[in-house]
Amino acid sequence: MIRLGVPSKGRLMEQTFDWFADRGVRLSRSGSDREYAGQVEGAEGVSLVLLSAGEIPRELRAGRIELGVTGTDLIREKLAGWKSDIVEVVPMGFGHADLILAVPECWCDCDNLDDLTSIARDFRAAHGFRLRIATKYHRLVRAWLAAHEVADYQLVDSQGATEGTVANQTAEAIADITSSGATLRANNLKILSEEPILRSQATLFANQAAMDPNMKRFLNQLGL
Amino acid sequence: MTLNCGKQTVGKRLLAAFREAGAEEVAPDILLPAESLLDLYGEDIRARAYVTSDPIRGEMMLRPDFTVPVVQAHMENGAEPARYCYLGEVFRKQDMGDTRSETPRDNEYLQAGFELFSHETGADAEVFALFYRLLSPYGARAETGDMGLLLDAVRGLPLPAPRRDALLHHIWRAGRFQQLLVRFSAETRPRDFPQNVASWTGLRSTAEMQARIDRLRADAGSPPLPAIWTERLKRLFAVRAPASEAVVMLRELALEWPEIAGAVERIVTRFDKIARAGVAPEQVVFDASHGRTTMEYYDGFTFSFMAGDRGWPPIASGGRYDALTSVLGKGRRIPAVGGIIRPGLLAELETA
Numbered sequence: 009m010i011r012l013g014v015p016s017k018g019r020l021m022e023q024t025f026d027w028f029a030d031r032g033v034r035l036s037r038s039g040s041d042r043e044y045a046g047q048v049e050g051a052e053g054v055s056l057v058l059l060s061a062g063e064i065p066r067e068l069r070a071g072r073i074e075l076g077v078t079g080t081d082l083i084r085e086k087l088a089g090w091k092s093d094i095v096e097v098v099p100m101g102f103g104h105a106d107l108i109l110a111v112p113e114c115w116c117d118c119d120n121l122d123d124l125t126s127i128a129r130d131f132r133a134a135h136g137f138r139l140r141i142a143t144k145y146h147r148l149v150r151a152w153l154a155a156h157e158v159a160d161y162q163l164v165d166s167q168g169a170t171e172g173t174v175a176n177q178t179a180e181a182i183a184d185i186t187s188s189g190a191t192l193r194a195n196n197l198k199i200l201s202e203e204p205i206l207r208s209q210a211t212l213f214a215n216q217a218a219m220d221p222n223m224k225r226f227l228n229q230l231g232l
Numbered sequence: 233m234t235l236n237c238g239k240q241t242v243g244k245r246l247l248a249a250f251r252e253a254g255a256e257e258v259a260p261d262i263l264l265p266a267e268s269l270l271d272l273y274g275e276d277i278r279a280r281a282y283v284t285s286d287p288i289r290g291e292m293m294l295r296p297d298f299t300v301p302v303v304q305a306h307m308e309n310g311a312e313p314a315r316y317c318y319l320g321e322v323f324r325k326q327d328m329g330d331t332r333s334e335t336p337r338d339n340e341y342l343q344a345g346f347e348l349f350s351h352e353t354g355a356d357a358e359v360f361a362l363f364y365r366l367l368s369p370y371g372a373r374a375e376t377g378d379m380g381l382l383l384d385a386v387r388g389l390p391l392p393a394p395r396r397d398a399l400l401h402h403i404w405r406a407g408r409f410q411q412l413l414v415r416f417s418a419e420t421r422p423r424d425f426p427q428n429v430a431s432w433t434g435l436r437s438t439a440e441m442q443a444r445i446d447r448l449r450a451d452a453g454s455p456p457l458p459a460i461w462t463e464r465l466k467r468l469f470a471v472r473a474p475a476s477e478a479v480v481m482l483r484e485l486a487l488e489w490p491e492i493a494g495a496v497e498r499i500v501t502r503f504d505k506i507a508r509a510g511v512a513p514e515q516v517v518f519d520a521s522h523g524r525t526t527m528e529y530y531d532g533f534t535f536s537f538m539a540g541d542r543g544w545p546p547i548a549s550g551g552r553y554d555a556l557t558s559v560l561g562k563g564r565r566i567p568a569v570g571g572i573i574r575p576g577l578l579a580e581l582e583t584a
Contacts, residue, residue, distance in 0.1 A: 089332030113430035117445050129401055134440055137271060150275050157405035163275060174434045196433045
């Protein structure tokens, strides 16, 4: 049996259902909208597991599901050494979002990461603590800043409403996922003119240990 | 879990040797307050340290390093000169990036260390010769450096103070240092700072921004750093040879760069003292860039000992950290030098 993990609500679920429907496999939620059980029609030996998108990486690695749909950002952030356990089967072409670094729009002396590095040094000298960057993507952001040799900053954890941390003065900058940038602008923030830390999209992932003939047959059926 | 009697035995032997060298044994806590460590080390250590929380004491960290708690204890109640030694575990997470390593490094390992707080000029040589004597039976190769030399070299560049300070600040980050050097070596184009209508947000003040803009505007008129200085820095960073040869190269460089002459003579004197302590300078590599890849708190002499296969971490490392004592001593400062040995790696060498 191939257990397919799919985000349990919202646009990500609907677009996943559409993606599979286009390939002849009909996924649906059984019963009411509140019930997290699902059905699969058009494929043998596949069952649907509805999960929070954030839990799919962990469940995939643990082998409690064989296939899963989630963002590349979540796999890379949550699973250290993910390539050793997980196969990226195919990007699905929706759920696009960039992980970016944003600073106050009013900082007219800050366009790029070099500016931020210099501002962080001044800030630390003036305030006696490191410039704070609010994020929930600790590993990705830290690795990116380390690769660019940024010093004098600290990450502060923010699991939601991250754009508000600057106005609340619990952070000086943020690193978060954005698709349109509208929330950033509404909070008087601007994106640094750098390549995004990560370009993420919804992607079909498989547990490497589950890549058996059954799995290959199913992926074949999907045209992969 | 592995049987650890091997590394414990080696560790106790090192501790006994440190005690014989006059050190008093100390036993810092395993759980340390996280805040001062995080502020000191930054995100590099946060990525690698185990942080946990205590309902009363707040965020605590599993000891990632002995130097800081030993310095803190000494600054509170130590008399000089003081020699301390210790043996215990440190804890470092090993984040493997995208691919899991086939041979993951330990996340918990023993360190045996020796720290010397003293104004005596022979302190560097004392610590280094002690480590050398303990490690040469393992066929270890000694490499040394001197951050004081590099800091003096940068201080001696004909640059306006803000540029010099920026280079000094980033000396441990080779890419950023190089990028700044390239920028300072070219004509600076004046830059626009277009005002925008966005409302002010965040803790950074308009005055702080204005101060930086003023600094950048003033900087735009600076003449480029003549190319000869990049050339000299490159030559300096590339000095790597047995100490006896390296000091000749350094003295040659100092002829056209008088600002480093003092640091070069300090290095010569140090190797004389090391020689008198029984270690031939031919046996020791001096690498001018050595300290740039070690902990940022070393600001003078640095050393490491390499052994075993390629890819092994150093079996021992250390250096001088005078500035750290003033950061942790709240104004008081004491010259300090010390280092650690990893008994686990020595035990592996013994059984190999």
